[in-house]
Amino acid sequence: HHVQLQSEALKEWKQHIEPKKNDIESIKKDIVSHTLETLCRNPYNLDKMAVYQATAHAVRDRLLEDWNLTQEAIHQQNPKRCYYLSMEFLIGRALDNALHCLEVKDAYKQSVKDLGFSLEDLLEQERDAALGNGGLGRLAACYMDAAATLDYPTWGYGLRYQYGIFKQIINNEGYQTEVPDYWLNADGNPWEFPRSDIKYEVQFYGYVATKVNEKGESRMSWEGGDKVQAMAYDVPIPGYDTKGCGNIRLWSAKSLKTFDFASFNDGDYDRSVADQKNAENLTSVLYPNDNHNVGKELRLKQEYFFVSASLQDIIYRFKHTNAAWKEFPDKVAVQLNDTHPTLAIPELQRILVDIEGLEWDDAWDIVTRVFAFTNHTVLPEALECWSVPMMEKILPRHMQIVYDINLFFLQKFEKVFQNDRGLLNRVSIIEESNPQQVRMAYLAVVGSHTVNGVAALHSELIKTELFSEFIKYYGPEKFINITNGITPRRWLYQANPALRELITETLGSKKWVTHLDELKNLKKYAEDKSFQKKWIDVKLQNKTRLADWIKTHLDISVDPHALFDIQVKRIHEYKRQFMNILSVIYRYKNIQLLSAEERKELTPRVVIFGGKSAPGYYIAKMVIKLITTVAQVVNNDDSIDNLLKVVYIPDYNVSLAEIIVPASDISQHISTAGTEASGTSNMKFVLNGGLILGTVDGANIEIRDEIGEENIFMFGTLSDKVADIRHHQKYHGVPMDPNLQVVLHAIQAGEFGGFETASVFGPLINTLTYGGDYYLISADFEQYLDAHDKVDALFKDKTTWAKKSILCTAGMGFFSADRATREYADKIWNLKPFTIEKK
Ligand code: NTF
Known part of the structure; x- marks a missing residue:
């Protein structure tokens, strides 16, 4: 029932479209008028939420201009x-992303500041x-x-x-x-x-x-x-x-x-x-x-x-x-x-x-x-x-x-x-x-x-x-x-300001934001000492940002200089968070056995987990319970000299990922080969200079091919061997890895949460033993521990680590969502x- 306007009236309409201006005075005017008129609030009765809303409205007006232009262009063409x-x-x-895309973030920051608020605070108001x-x-x-x-x-x-x-x-x-x-x-x-x-x-x-x-x-x-x-x-x-x-x-x-x-x-x-x-x-x-x-x-x-x-x-x-x-x-x-x-x-x-x-x-x-x-x-x-x-x-x-x-x-x-x-x-x-x-x-x-x-x-x-x-x-x-591909706008430009600035300054332009292949020009700085120093400093800033979040929200102190080892994704048996926490238990028990002298050689680790379980997924929920129980024990054990911390970040979501992803030294993508179709967070971590500890699965394989096999820690059964092993285990039982055996005994002996809690973990442990270990945790365990040893050893060599980290980012051009969308x-x-x- 749309009315077709005559050209005269149409002209009138067009004449009265007033383009939005992005100088600080105009922005302030818009924020104030949205506060007063859209929200019906006044300067004597404000809170951060109201000012966030008003700011969002001011930005949305500008987005709408582009939206309407776009519809008109598509309609005509x-x-x-x-x-x-x-x-x-x-x-x-949406707010931070829109500010970056419209290239008005600095102007809004100043406007909001003049009005008595901090933009960073306002961004945090958004759901x-x-x-x-x-x-x-x-x-x-x-x-x-x-x-x-x-x-x-x-x-x-x-x-x-x-x-x-x-x-x-x-x-x-x-x-x-x-x-x-x-x-x-x-x-x-x-x-x-x-x-x-x-x-x-x-x-x-x-x-x-x-x-x-x-x-x-x-x-x-x-x-x-x-x-x-x-x-x-x-x-x-x-x-x-x-x-x-x-x-x-x-x-x-x-x-x-x-x-x-x-x-x-x-x-x-x-x-x-x-x-x-x-x-x-x-x-x-x-x-x-x-x-x-x-x-x-x-x-x-x-x-x-x-x-x-x-x-x-x-x-x-x-x-x-x-x-x-x-x-x-x-x-x-x-x-x-x-x-x-x-x-x-x-x-x-x-x-x-x-x-x-x-x-x-x-x-x-x-x-x-x-x-x-x-x-x-x-x-x-x-x-x-x-x-x-x-x-x-x-x-x-x-x-x-x-x-x-x-x-x-x-x-x-x-x-x-x-x-x-x-x-x-x-x-x-x-x-x-x-x-x-x-x-x-x-x-x-x-x-x-x-x-x-x-x-x-x-x-x-x-x-x-x-x-x-x-x-x-x-x-x-x-x-x-x-x-698959990921957008470099949100996952580098927006989430990692320190790295964004370093890359832009080094490459001399922002072209990489829409032409991610440009990152390959970072390769020539991989061994440059002064660049490495800046690179390491960016990573430290991001780890400190995450450490602060963890301190504020969970009251756990973690040292930003420790190795940050992160696995964040939905909890699922095929993603094997269970294998990860079992290896953490192994590490913990190992530390306990070491002398003071031997401990000096150890790399302190912070193992970070995050992710939701489907509400009805019993085994996944038990995995969460095991991780949080282990964290409780490890984090309160003063005898291990802070060599290990375990953190469960609750309610993992997109905005938390924006803080977590830039802060990894290592991220884990350890699905049983053939089960993870692609994975996309693997791309996000590597784009931000994090190394991967992963299986030969999904997009890990192509990441390896792009960045070079010397820059990724890979382990585990190959996908074409999985079916044979499953078949064998079905008829001959699961050959239990000896180190895994020790870990399982420790759980069953009540070392984590006492005997009563140990019985809760019974069904979880059964997935490995009577359940036939469908996801091959035992079969992969030895290689997994070996890979961890290699990570520890390499992390001591800061120069080599920095070089690999730079080459990670430099090699990720292919994984831009722009490339993927063009292919579609x-x-x-x-x-x-x-x-x-x-x-
Ligand atoms: C998921 N699939 C896969 O499990 C991931 O490996 C992949 O990265 C993403 O899709 C995106 O392609 C699903 O969520 C679903 F619905 F297919 F099970």
């Missing part, structure tokens, strides 16, 4: 567009936007940053959860407890724009009927059931060094049913609001599982709600250009971030056939030229499968369409591979279990033109294991690799940047 569909966007804080679990959600956020910076006409689509990932509290007994993350608190969120004019209806349940359309053809029609409304909220994504500004459109569920006055008047207040609550429940909460699929009905409804609203919006925009349906794939690319949005495939097919009246084959041709699918894991427990009865109930027409997609696919498949029922069963989208299941990954493969893995090894495993049977039919070309644009989306003014 009408390029092919790309949509990144992701159930998760782990954005973190993280934590609409994601871990790597998958953070990757989506990094790609949105890169797409905006590179002027790609790309939008993200997601859900506006009212509760993001829970806040983790470590209670007095050392267990994880969860507190809801009500991030959209009463203060309001200045980083979103409610679009009350952008609403769509989303249907659930009901039944399928046949109808005759306008052309007199018989079509299926999805009738009845419930309807919920999706309303759009836009989150602007600033680009760096461009006037371009990206967008993530998040959907929020609203009830379509008006307030039930009848019940209200009957005095049944509860019932009168029940429908409303029910509908809004849909987008209430993010499912807190990482690399694990649970199969809940509400989650399926979230997925469809998300897909339906996004496609309606995409199609609305496409139709506005008056193009014909056959041009849709030339104008629209849709990337599916894992299988979570895979219902978009049958949904688009349904819209084209049932509603738009296209023939099945023409529609399917369009569908399969629009979608591409990124797989992020090979772990079987993480692969989405939906029960057929559940899908039939909630999405009856989609279930039929999935059956048809499967039938036509299997028919073609059978023509090539005749008389192999087993093979057909293995590639079928429907798993013949009881009840039957829809294999979403297979549906995504069949409905997409390209499937990509997220690191070289992972993409190989996809071809040889996960989708090996599909290669026989499609050939290998459909399956490609695009190694070139190899998958066939997408070109639009034209917009540079800053």
Whole structure:
């Protein structure tokens, strides 16, 4: 219902657009007026939160200018567009990032100072936007940053959860407890724009009927059931060094049913609001599982709600250009971030056939030229499968369409591979279990033109294991690799100011911020003594910043000169935090045995852990309990001369990562080979000059190839040996490493928390013994301890360490999200940047 203004009136509007100015006086004026007018507060009644909000509003006004310019440019140029569909966007804080991208941080710092506040204090007021679990959600956020910076006409689509990932509290007994993350608190969120004019209806349940359309053809029609409304909220994504500004459109569920006055008047207040609550429940909460699929009905409804609203919006925009349906794939690319949005495939097919009246084959041709699918894991427990009865109930027409997609696919498949029922069963989208299941990954493969893995090894495993049977039919070309990348804006420029300045000063320009390959020019300083000294000093500053945080928040004193050994990521058996803490126990017991003389040779260590466990993941929660229990014992043992400290940083999130990542000497990425698809924090640590202690897994391998094998500590069973070892252990038991045996005995003997606590760890220890040690902790333990010895030895040689650290940063150009996003644009989306003014 948009009004088309006449050119005169339009002129009027344009004349009255007043560009924002970024001198200090103008900024102060804006902050003051937002305080008084937007927030209705006054200078006699202020707190940091209010001034943060006012400052955020002043910045958002400037972002909006770019946002509007961008929309206008894209509208006029009408390029092919790309949509990144992701159930998760782990954005973190927005203010500091926006200040850097708009290049106004210094001016704001001064303005805020003049007004009696410190910008650093204000930045700390902001709540993280934590609409994601871990790597998958953070990757989506990094790609949105890169797409905006590179002027790609790309939008993200997601859900506006009212509760993001829970806040983790470590209670007095050392267990994880969860507190809801009500991030959209009463203060309001200045980083979103409610679009009350952008609403769509989303249907659930009901039944399928046949109808005759306008052309007199018989079509299926999805009738009845419930309807919920999706309303759009836009989150602007600033680009760096461009006037371009990206967008993530998040959907929020609203009830379509008006307030039930009848019940209200009957005095049944509860019932009168029940429908409303029910509908809004849909987008209430993010499912807190990482690399694990649970199969809940509400989650399926979230997925469809998300897909339906996004496609309606995409199609609305496409139709506005008056193009014909056959041009849709030339104008629209849709990337599916894992299988979570895979219902978009049958949904688009349904819209084209049932509603738009296209023939099945023409529609399917369009569908399969629009979608591409990124797989992020090979772990079987993480692969989405939906029960057929559940899908039939909630999405009856989609279930039929999935059956048809499967039938036509299997028919073609059978023509090539005749008389192999087993093979057909293995590639079928429907798993013949009881009840039957829809294999979403297979549906995504069949409905997409390209499937990509997220690191070289992972993409190989996809071809040889996960989708090996599909290669026989499609050939290998459909399956490609695009190694993950991270945004250097947040993960170096913003998070590590000291290193940012040193690099810029040394290279003589800021070009590296958008051309990360420029970092290779640091190589020539790797052995330069005075540069090394500056480099070491930057690292010390960052370690001191983290040590201060730990002292303030956890009241643990750690020496910034000690070796900082960090493992922060979701707690998962495959990531082997358990192996890490077992090695810490080994180290502790070793220190106890050493003489005063021998101790002088030791490198003091601070071992830092952080990460959330899924609330229902019992073993992961026991790992946290073990770490916190060991920390309690070690940190209070005065007899070990501060040679070892163990710290559990609670509630690991994006904004904490920004302090933690720059402060590592060593970070650990020690998944069982073949289990971590890529990892992205490994890239962040190395970019900031931290060395890796890691397994030959995921992107560790490519990091090694880029920075040189002499600059990374690698150990452990190779991925192609894992299956054999598992097989052997299954039939012959687990050969227990002797050092590991000692450690396990110490736990069982009650050395950590007494006998009562020791019994709590029983099930955890059993995963190694009776459980068959699926993740190969025992098999890798000796090599792991050897690698630690090498780390200790090298850390004593400050010069060599500094050289390696410099070469780490210098070699990381490849892992920029810019490179990754360009690869998607070139190899998958066939997408070109639009034209917009540079800053
Ligand atoms: C994760 N996958 C992988 O476990 C990480 O190795 C990878 O770095 C990120 O994706 C980003 O690609 C998932 O979270 C999921 F959902 F696939 F299990």
